[in-house]
Amino acid sequence: xxxxxxxxxxxxxxxxxxxxxxxxxxxxxxxxxxxxxxxxxxxxxxxxxxxxxxxxxxxxxxxxxxxxxxxxxxxxxxxxxxxxxxxxxxxxxxxxxxxxxxxxxxxxxxxxxxxxxxxxxxxxxxxxxxxxxxxxxxxxxxxxxxxxxxxxxxxxxxxxxxxxxxxxxxxxxxxxxxxxxxxxxxxxxxxxxxxxxxxxxxxxxxxxxxxxx
Amino acid sequence: xxxxxxxxxxxxxxxxxxxxxxxxxxxxxxxxxxxxxxxxxxxxxxxxxxxxxxxxxxxxxxxxxxxxxxxxxxxxxxxxxxxxxxxxxxxxxxxxxxxxxxxxxxxxxxxxxxxxxxxxxxxxxxxxxxxxxxxxxxxxxxxxxxxxxxxxxxxxxxxxxxxxxxxxxxxxxxxxxxxxxxxxxxxxxxxxxxxxxxxxxxxxxxxxxxxxx
Amino acid sequence: xxxxxxxxxxxxxxxxxxxxxxxxxxxxxxxxxxxxxxxxxxxxxxxxxxxxxxxxxxxxxxxxxxxxxxxxxxxxxxxxxxxxxxxxxxxxxxxxxxxxxxxxxxxxxxxxxxxxxxxxxxxxxxxxxxxxxxxxxxxxxxxxxxxxxxxxxxxxxxxxxxxxxxxxxxxxxxxxxxxxxxxxxxxxxxxxxxxxxxxxxxxxxxxxxxxxx
Amino acid sequence: xxxxxxxxxxxxxxxxxxxxxxxxxxxxxxxxxxxxxxxxxxxxxxxxxxxxxxxxxxxxxxxxxxxxxxxxxxxxxxxxxxxxxxxxxxxxxxxxxxxxxxxxxxxxxxxxxxxxxxxxxxxxxxxxxxxxxxxxxxxxxxxxxxxxxxxxxxxxxxxxxxxxxxxxxxxxxxxxxxxxxxxxxxxxxxxxxxxxxxxxxxxxxxxxxxxxx
Numbered sequence: 001x002x003x004x005x006x007x008x009x010x011x012x013x014x015x016x017x018x019x020x021x022x023x024x025x026x027x028x029x030x031x032x033x034x035x036x037x038x039x040x041x042x043x044x045x046x047x048x049x050x051x052x053x054x055x056x057x058x059x060x061x062x063x064x065x066x067x068x069x070x071x072x073x074x075x076x077x078x079x080x081x082x083x084x085x086x087x088x089x090x091x092x093x094x095x096x097x098x099x100x101x102x103x104x105x106x107x108x109x110x111x112x113x114x115x116x117x118x119x120x121x122x123x124x125x126x127x128x129x130x131x132x133x134x135x136x137x138x139x140x141x142x143x144x145x146x147x148x149x150x151x152x153x154x155x156x157x158x159x160x161x162x163x164x165x166x167x168x169x170x171x172x173x174x175x176x177x178x179x180x181x182x183x184x185x186x187x188x189x190x191x192x193x194x195x196x197x198x199x200x201x202x203x204x205x206x207x208x209x210x211x212x213x
Numbered sequence: 214x215x216x217x218x219x220x221x222x223x224x225x226x227x228x229x230x231x232x233x234x235x236x237x238x239x240x241x242x243x244x245x246x247x248x249x250x251x252x253x254x255x256x257x258x259x260x261x262x263x264x265x266x267x268x269x270x271x272x273x274x275x276x277x278x279x280x281x282x283x284x285x286x287x288x289x290x291x292x293x294x295x296x297x298x299x300x301x302x303x304x305x306x307x308x309x310x311x312x313x314x315x316x317x318x319x320x321x322x323x324x325x326x327x328x329x330x331x332x333x334x335x336x337x338x339x340x341x342x343x344x345x346x347x348x349x350x351x352x353x354x355x356x357x358x359x360x361x362x363x364x365x366x367x368x369x370x371x372x373x374x375x376x377x378x379x380x381x382x383x384x385x386x387x388x389x390x391x392x393x394x395x396x397x398x399x400x401x402x403x404x405x406x407x408x409x410x411x412x413x414x415x416x417x418x419x420x421x422x423x424x425x426x
Numbered sequence: 427x428x429x430x431x432x433x434x435x436x437x438x439x440x441x442x443x444x445x446x447x448x449x450x451x452x453x454x455x456x457x458x459x460x461x462x463x464x465x466x467x468x469x470x471x472x473x474x475x476x477x478x479x480x481x482x483x484x485x486x487x488x489x490x491x492x493x494x495x496x497x498x499x500x501x502x503x504x505x506x507x508x509x510x511x512x513x514x515x516x517x518x519x520x521x522x523x524x525x526x527x528x529x530x531x532x533x534x535x536x537x538x539x540x541x542x543x544x545x546x547x548x549x550x551x552x553x554x555x556x557x558x559x560x561x562x563x564x565x566x567x568x569x570x571x572x573x574x575x576x577x578x579x580x581x582x583x584x585x586x587x588x589x590x591x592x593x594x595x596x597x598x599x600x601x602x603x604x605x606x607x608x609x610x611x612x613x614x615x616x617x618x619x620x621x622x623x624x625x626x627x628x629x630x631x632x633x634x635x636x637x638x639x
Numbered sequence: 640x641x642x643x644x645x646x647x648x649x650x651x652x653x654x655x656x657x658x659x660x661x662x663x664x665x666x667x668x669x670x671x672x673x674x675x676x677x678x679x680x681x682x683x684x685x686x687x688x689x690x691x692x693x694x695x696x697x698x699x700x701x702x703x704x705x706x707x708x709x710x711x712x713x714x715x716x717x718x719x720x721x722x723x724x725x726x727x728x729x730x731x732x733x734x735x736x737x738x739x740x741x742x743x744x745x746x747x748x749x750x751x752x753x754x755x756x757x758x759x760x761x762x763x764x765x766x767x768x769x770x771x772x773x774x775x776x777x778x779x780x781x782x783x784x785x786x787x788x789x790x791x792x793x794x795x796x797x798x799x800x801x802x803x804x805x806x807x808x809x810x811x812x813x814x815x816x817x818x819x820x821x822x823x824x825x826x827x828x829x830x831x832x833x834x835x836x837x838x839x840x841x842x843x844x845x846x847x848x849x850x851x852x
Contacts (some may be wrong), residue, residue: 008840011226011280012280013228014227014230014653015230015234015280016236017274017650017653017654017657018230018231018233018235018238018657019234019238020654020657021234021657021658021660021661022234022235022238022239022448022661022732023238023241024658024727025658025661025662025665026238026239026241026242026656026661027666027731028662028665028731028732028733028734029242029656029665029668029734031732031735033738033739033743033756036754038743038755039752039755042755042759051750053728056728056731057724057728058729060728061724063654064720064721067650067651067654070644073731078277078408078409081277082277082408085269085273085274085277087235088273089269089270090267092237092238092240092241092269093241093244093265095241096241096244099246100246103246104246104251108323113251114250116251116252116255117251119245120255126687138740150809164767169419185245194350195714195717195721196717203826206322224443224493226438226492227440227443228443228446228447228489228493229446229452231443231444231447232447232450232451234447235447235451235452235661236451236454237449239451239452239454239455242455291490291621291622294490295490295621298482298483298486298487298490300485301450302479302482303453303485305450305453305454305482306454306457306478307454308454309454309457312459313459316459317459317464318495326464326465328470329464329465330459333468349612357565437652437656437706440653440656441656441659441660442662443657443658443700444657444661445663445664446660447660448660448665449664449667451663452667452668455668477797487671487685495788504703504834505834507703508703508834510842511695511696511699511700514663514699515692515695515696515699518663518664518667518695519667519691520667521667522667522670529672530641530672530677539678541795542677542681543676543677544670546681567798576746591784592769620640
């Protein structure tokens with residue numbers, strides 16, 4: 001009976017994987033053969049390369065955490081799917097502010113326009129973190145979504161640490177108004193924070209069901 | 214024997230997932246760093262952002278319903294695959310009128326050109342709804358495509374409600390000739406209608422076969 | 427023992443699905459908001475829309491046949507994977523001549539340049555058909571690649587019919603030098619030929635092994 | 640117990656497949672309808688076509704080897720996933736120097752700028768090879784990542800041969816400073832070297848576990 005109500009998460013994960021993979025790959029469209037002298041043109045592209053690396057790591061590591069989280073989800077119902085769609089809606093946007101911020105930093109390192117671009121970049125990062133939190137809380141707070149056997153303490157610790165990360169996203173976005181380049185570097189460091197702060201990787205719920213408690 | 218005639222739906226779903234995921238992610242290519250003053254340029258991009266959100270939700274939620282429908286499909290034969298290809302042919306087009314309508318709404322909010330753009334947007338939405346209906350009726354009306362144990366009453370209700378949605382797509386497309394912005398908002402609201410009107414999520418047919426009726 | 431030598435075809439299929447799905451979706455990048463009067467601009471885009479539909483159907487239906495063929499493949503070894511890569515190398519090219527031919531047909535319906543563009547379009551179609559044939563013959567002629575229980579007569583019939591289709595691709599490419607538009611329509615009709623001429627859809631080889639002969 | 644610690648590699652492979660497939664397909668965006676006389680314009684595009692083929696083969700065959708390697712991986716832990724992300728970060732970049740080098744070779748065959756472009760192309764190839772080596776050594780040198788039953792001698796031979804390939808990547812990148820076209824051809828030949836130098840394709844670890852030793 002519990003079986004008949006179960007909704008498999010496979011296609012939701014496959015669709016999410018697709019969107020994450022395409023969004024991360026479209027970041028390459030930010031690079032264009034520079035006009036004028038090639039060597040100096042390429043050297044002046046370092047801000048685009050930095051913005052590329054920061055966005056790639058933030059999206060790539062969020063994919064990892066999405067993957068780790070869905071290993072605990074045994075039932076992807078409509079509300080969870082809709083919240084996951086909201087998360088993907090933010091992920092898809094990432095190449096736009098990445099391109100813009102790379103261009104702006106390339107032209108002027110500390111100006112009003114660059115600050116605006118970095119602030120918009122931060123807003124998209126916040127939207128991505130908010131989308132992830134939405135999926136997270138929808139899975140954790142409602143009964144019957146995640147594996148009941150998951151360690152509750154580990155869950156609380158992970159929730160606390162994700163929240164700390166979300167606060168730093170907001171602070172970095174405010175910082176962007178004064179120091180766009182510093183804010184970009186903070187976003188890059190945040191991706192490494194998320195790389196190591198995560199749920200202990202548990203077995204697939206199917207494995208768990210198969211193994212003795 | 215029934216087993217030997219069964220055609221797995223896995224790769225058809227994987228290919229469809231890929232097309233939906235790429236089409237939805239290409240929507241980001243509609244955004245370009247604005248020329249001139251950045252702050253006012255970004256603020257004037259709200260119609261592009263609105264068109265992005267409406268298209269994202271319509272494609273994303275249609276993906277969800279595609280997913281829900283294929284859970285009942287036990288046999289993806291050639292006719293069903295061809296109709297599914299017609300549906301995908303409409304889905305792939307979506308980024309074009311989305312980009313166009315966003316640009317047009319950004320320049321003039323109530324003009325002949327904007328109305329034309331919104332009308333073309335509506336035609337692509339209708340093509341998408343028609344493609345989905347084609348797959349739906351091909352699965353429901355022909356014997357042996359969907360799981361025989363599915364609740365016939367729920368199926369009739371779902372068919373009726375999908376048809377209501379399709380009629381509203383047509384009405385919104387006509388409205389687009391007079392009120393392009395209002396039509397776009399109706400399309401956005403339709404996606405939420407489809408988010409909640411759908412087949413009761415049934416178990417994978419394999420689960421059903423395994424569990425007692 | 428036979429088991430230990432088996433190579434699963436799953437990831438080769440998944441990678442191919444991805445390339446087919448992305449190539450087919452990139453076709454939308456051929457459409458751009460027309461300059462000048464929008465209504466007449468859109469009406470003059472019909473050659474781009476036709477080229478889009480013809481390419482979409484050729485790639486989409488080739489994907490279907492790729493799918494049908496790989497259901498018989500029980501062992502994807504290196505040579506088969508390399509030939510499959512050659513096929514994908516042609517598939518990826520498709521959006522370029524599609525875009526070019528749509529533009530050329532939009533400007534002049536019977537000129538030298540349009541003929542050149544349609545000829546290049548035909549060459550890419552031939553490369554795609556040659557790639558498919560390469561995979562096909564590598565699977566059929568070498569022992570141990572496809573399911574040994576497949577009906578040999580059906581295989582010979584399918585091989586003959588694929589060869590007929592390949593000859594028509596060559597003829598249409600020659601025709602393109604005189605009648606580019608007619609050639610494009612022939613390519614469109616060929617996709618329907620391939621939609622119905624194909625191997626009888628057999629069960630997954632795993633099903634076959636499980637069921638009595 | 641070993642079971643409960645196992646982390647499935649399925650979604651890591653699916654995400655990697657997606658990124659490889661999209662990156663390889665975006666290579667088509669390098670081609671644009673040439674201005675001026677079409678026939679001569681197309682004939683002058685051969686360097687872009689050559690760069691396309693070389694990049695397609697290098698990425699496609701690296702995908703094959705990625706696939707072959709992951710068949711031996713039984714546990715994709717965080718460090719391996721992060722190193723895999725570094726590899727993908729290089730793969731995603733490939734379309735940019737490919738486009739640039741094709742354009743540069745089209746305009747001048749032996750100039751300073753072309754040499755710079757070919758050198759950057761080589762740097763991205765080196766980054767890709769370094770990323771692959773990172774994943775490889777992380778899997779081979781740490782205990783418990785790859786299948787314990789894999790032939791240790793075959794592993795040492797494969798490691799030696801991959802290292803030889805990596806050295807040639809570096810040499811070709813240095814050569815690019817003097818002979819950009821020759822370097823591009825060497826990169827193309829290297830992809831064939833990698834096509835045939837690889838781990839003996841072993842069964843899925845799950846097959847191996849199921850079959851007697």
